[in-house]
Structures are given as C-alpha cells and as structure tokens.
Amino acid sequence: MHDYGIDFAVYDWYWAKENKPMLEHALAAYFQAKNSHLVRFSLLWANHSSTPESLDQFKRMVAYWIKYYFPKKQYYRIDGKPVVFIFSQEQLRERAKAFGMTSAALFKIANEMAKGAGLPGIFFVGSTExxxxxxxxxxxxxxxxxxxxYNYHRGFSGKYLPNKRFSHSFGELDAAYRESWDWILKESPLPYLLPATSGWSKKPWGGSKDPLHDNSVSTPETFREHLLAAKVRLNQYPEKTKRTVVICCWNEFGEGSYIEPTKTWGMRYLEAIKSAFPDN
Structure with a gap:
C-alpha cells in the first residue's frame, strides 16, 4: 500500500451485543505486520446492526476504542483527534432514539471519555449522500x-430523489460521484473527505436488485480518470477536503469494489493510484 501512495486504511469494524468486537481478524493481521507503521489505520464503525441497544453498550464500545486502538501511534488522526467513520448517520440516530438518546448526546459522551483518557477528543466522520x-x-x-x-450508487444535488435509478455503467457511477462531490463541497458547512470508488458489481453475492447496476465496473484506466477528477476537487478545496480521498474498497470482492492485486489486473489498480497521485 505505502509504495503506491496509500497513507491509511479504514477497517470495517463491528461491535457485538456481547460487548466485544466482531470480525477483527484483518486488524489483528495488520497489528502483527512488521511494517504496519508505514500505513496508518482507522475504524469505520459498521453500525448498520442492532447495536448499540443501550447507553452502557455504547460506552463499553468507546472504552474499547480508547483502550485498544487510539493509543497506537499509527492510528489516523485529524487535528490530533483519532478519526472514527460512521457507516450510517440514520441508523445511529434511530438506535440512539430507541434508548432515549441522540447522536449528539452520544458523541458528547464519547468525547468526554476520550478527553478523560488524555486525548483531545474523537473526530467523527459521518457517511452521507x-x-x-x-x-x-x-x-x-x-x-x-x-x-x-462508504459508496454512492447514484448522484444527488441536494434533493433526495427516491426513484432515481442506480448507475448502469462505471461512466454513470463516476458521474454520480462527481455530482455528489460538487454539491457537497459547495454546500457543506463541514469538511468532506472525498469518497472514491473502484466500481460496483454484486454478482458474486447474487446480484443487485437492478441487474444493470452490476455493469458499474471500472478498468484501471477508468479508475485512474475517476481519481484524477477527485484530485481536481482536492486542489479546488484543499481545506474542506483535508486533501484526502477515501477509496472504496481494498477487497470488497462481493460488491465488485477492490484495488487489491488480482490475477486479472495484477498491480494495475495500485499503479493507477500512484500515477494519479505521484507526490503522495
């Protein structure tokens, strides 16, 4: 990763009802790697589940982050704060509401816990269309x-259009990202870490509801063009983007979104990143 310009990796991370992490094997392997210091790491809290079911469960989860992840030197930080990506703003809002809380109240508690451990707080990044x-x-x-x-399937410009169809090609998917980037960069009062994609096809997992959506696959060349378009936005909005692109995904093979070397493409997706961002 490091040799091709990747600075940090965001790991999908799950918290079980039993108050322990699930599917932590990838992070465990990362921690054992001798060169893990070359690529920082962060968490994407995959909160599209039934947790948290209570304030106590939420606090136990945050305490786990503070004890086992945030002290590590290679944890990815912005403004000195460890960064946690939230998969779904909506799911967190609904889960918090179920036990009489709000997302804002939960984040306040989490930040107080982090500060109590000597950290400046936690930098929460919400996924959004x-x-x-x-x-x-x-x-x-x-x-x-x-x-x-995490990813986009169609683009919007402020108004949610439930009947707008998903992309039927990578060209359409790329256009959807560009539409979303441009509106959010113009309208958001908060920073926007630019999401990018290597494509979409759910065929390995049985296919998308709209089969034509699974034609939204890239090649290394079209992926590079997508990244160059993202780079234009980084240069236009260096402060708002924090000059950061978050690519989905390393190895989401079940959804046709990957840059990990394969027999078909070899290292060409990684080479596309290095070509688009040669100074990284």
Whole structure:
C-alpha cells in the first residue's frame, strides 16, 4: 500500500451485543505486520446492526476504542483527534432514539471519555449522500466533525430523489460521484473527505436488485480518470477536503469494489493510484 501512495486504511469494524468486537481478524493481521507503521489505520464503525441497544453498550464500545486502538501511534488522526467513520448517520440516530438518546448526546459522551483518557477528543466522520437534510441540517447539528461516504450508487444535488435509478455503467457511477462531490463541497458547512470508488458489481453475492447496476465496473484506466477528477476537487478545496480521498474498497470482492492485486489486473489498480497521485 505505502509504495503506491496509500497513507491509511479504514477497517470495517463491528461491535457485538456481547460487548466485544466482531470480525477483527484483518486488524489483528495488520497489528502483527512488521511494517504496519508505514500505513496508518482507522475504524469505520459498521453500525448498520442492532447495536448499540443501550447507553452502557455504547460506552463499553468507546472504552474499547480508547483502550485498544487510539493509543497506537499509527492510528489516523485529524487535528490530533483519532478519526472514527460512521457507516450510517440514520441508523445511529434511530438506535440512539430507541434508548432515549441522540447522536449528539452520544458523541458528547464519547468525547468526554476520550478527553478523560488524555486525548483531545474523537473526530467523527459521518457517511452521507448529497442531500440537504443530512449535509446541511442533521450532521452539523448532531456532533459530526466531517462527512464522507462508504459508496454512492447514484448522484444527488441536494434533493433526495427516491426513484432515481442506480448507475448502469462505471461512466454513470463516476458521474454520480462527481455530482455528489460538487454539491457537497459547495454546500457543506463541514469538511468532506472525498469518497472514491473502484466500481460496483454484486454478482458474486447474487446480484443487485437492478441487474444493470452490476455493469458499474471500472478498468484501471477508468479508475485512474475517476481519481484524477477527485484530485481536481482536492486542489479546488484543499481545506474542506483535508486533501484526502477515501477509496472504496481494498477487497470488497462481493460488491465488485477492490484495488487489491488480482490475477486479472495484477498491480494495475495500485499503479493507477500512484500515477494519479505521484507526490503522495
């Protein structure tokens, strides 16, 4: 990763009802790697589940972060704060509501816990589509420090259009990202860590509801063009983007989104990153 310009990796991370992490094997392997110091790491809290079910469960999870992850030198930080990506703003809002809390209240508690451990706080990044409610209203009012996204399937420019179809090619998917980037960069009051994609195809997992959406696959060449378009936005908005692109994904083979070397493409996706960002 490091040799191809990748600075940090964001690991999907799950918290079980039994108050312990799930599917932590990738992080465990990372910690054992002798050269892990070359690529920093962060967590994407995959909160699209039934947790947290209570305030106590949330606090136990945050305490785990503070004890086992945040002290590590290679943890990715912004403004000195360890960064935690939130998969779903909506899911967290609904889970918090179920036990009489709000996202803002939970983040306040988490930040107080972090400060009690000698940290300056936690930098929470919420996933969002390019819609007015999440970007201009809910997120800024509920304790988020920045926005990004796991992935997009269609683009918006402020108004949520439920009947807008998903992309049917990588060209359409790329256009959807560009539409979303441009609206959020113009309208968001918070920083926006630019999400990028290597494509989409759910065929390995049985296919998307719209089969044509699974044609949204890239080549190393079209992926590079996508990254160059992202780079233009970084140069236009260096402060708002923190000059950061978050690529989905390293090895999400079940959804056709990967840059990990394969028999088909070899190292060409990684080479595309290095070519697009030669100074990184």
């Amino acid at each position: 390019a819609t007015e409610y999440w970007v201009k209203d809910y997120g800024p009012k509920n304790g988020y420090d920045a926005f990004s996204a």
